[in-house]
Amino acid sequence: MRRRLCVLAGAVAMAAFLAGPASAYMVYVSNEKDNTITVVDSSTMQVVKTVNVGQRPRGITISHDGKHIYLCASDDDTIEVIDTATLEVVDTLPSGPDPELFVLSPDGKTLYVANEDDNLVTVIDIESKKVLAEIPVGVEPEGMGVSPDGKTMVNTSETTNMAHFIDTSTHEITDNVLVDSRPRFVEFTPDGSQAWVSAEIGGTVSVIDNASREVIHKITFEIAGLRSESIQPVGVRITADGKKAYVALGPANRVAVVNTETYAVEKYVLVGQRVWQLAFTPDQKTIISTNGVSNDITFIDVATDEPVQSVTVGALPWGVVVSPN
């Protein structure tokens, strides 16, 4: 009997251990409406601090060493550099007007910025704070993605409905791929063979083969009880092992979990209202969604694809990034 109790106690302790918090990372959320970023501890899922930043903060990313946050302050027409130790704005980068979203090159030296109002992609060298190139693209550029080898960069233009493939060495557009209406976001698979492009109005995610630059599959979404207009794919993230993709579905309040081999939607995870962007923790155990209308973020367990907890942040949370260490 005692032995049995010991086994039971062991099993309970094991379950508690397995369910225990993952390593602590800092989660940085840009709040578009109240001009702040909220810092959340990923292990306690509590807000640590709220920091005032420039106007209309949207795109947010972090340097590979985790020392600096880069933030698009869209209405200030600049990119702010925030020291993660002091959480103060220490520098700005010349972004061109109305920067919305950007991507950091794999070597961490270059930022590719979409300038929504000027139909440009601006290439910025971080160290020298110089603009290396301005690449004319389609109307209302937004989504930005870069291949893992750093050779190809993709920009989507919301009104032209195209994904523009750009050679990062020449800064020239090499291919234009037509996708569905209002493409918002680009994410490369970890092996670089595919670029996944979400289309907000079209309600699809186009999978583009990086070699042939052709759409090889279109993923559609269907949620019982919801009109198809409410399903608006925005943020996309793919796990490091390349097996699962997460797609934020905007006003559907759900994150779709997609099998990257079969392209089948395996699950819809209920999160807050108007889910916008997503970010993994570096250990890939958790993915975090920003929910714009309900002013919160939701932590989703990657192993079970179950929502764990929602945490209230600032007004209209837009982008999210997690510290690498």
Place this chain on the structure above:
Amino acid sequence: MTMPAETDGGGTLPLKAPAFGLANYLVCLKGILVREGLRFLHQRERFVSSLVRPLLWLFIFAAGFRQVLGVSIIPPYKTYVLYEVYITPGLCGMILLFSGMQSSLSMVYDREMGNMRTLLVSPFPRWFLLVSKLLAGVTVSIAQVYVFLAVAWFWGVKAPPLGYLMVLPALFLAGLMLCSLGLLLSSMIRQLENFAGVMNFVIFPMYFASPALYPLWRIQESSPLLYKICLANPFTYAVELVRFAFYGQIDWMSLGIVAGFTTLFLAGAIIAYDPSRGLMTRKQDTGGNA
């Protein structure tokens, strides 16, 4: 223990209750439990109907009221949940409520049919017989709840795995409270036909004036008075106790209130069924004198 009523009433030798060992008590408890279990198993319609009722609510009512975009976050939920997830603890409460009242019905039935005499001539103390009857009722209720939860699990309504274990003590206490209430009511009901009154005046008001089907803040928005009524309803706390337990949490206020009401109802039922002080005797006496 002496039984003053019978000695005074009879005016004969004082009756001493025989001294029973624990084993004897257990035999008696087992007898009552087995009888209740057998009765439940033999009444297949009762089992089916007790299962169909909450499932109808889960499958049809929840589908009609389904908030596809999620119920806003209130404790113990840490994130957004679907409506069917929200009402599942409430439906567990409903099973306990109906089942508790059904045992009260069975007491009235037993009394009408004369079966109760068999139980009451037992030499064991009256309180023990009543508590055994209660435990039997609660056990049957909890079995129904778990069958319902199993079906809900296949329907996609899943609580954390440990929650199914943690909810057991909460179901037990909530079941005890509702069964005691049923027992107390049964002492006041003279005839089987009056059970419809219990349905309309006890079960439905308790069920609807609780957070079983909707969060109380919604009721507060439409009527502050109704909100206060909900707060005065013991069933409210039974549902919340069960809801929190599903997520491994103890809602201390609900626990205290449910424990308090259980004690109150149980004491009331024991007094009501006590032949010396009981409500029944008093009623009969007054009836007889008049």
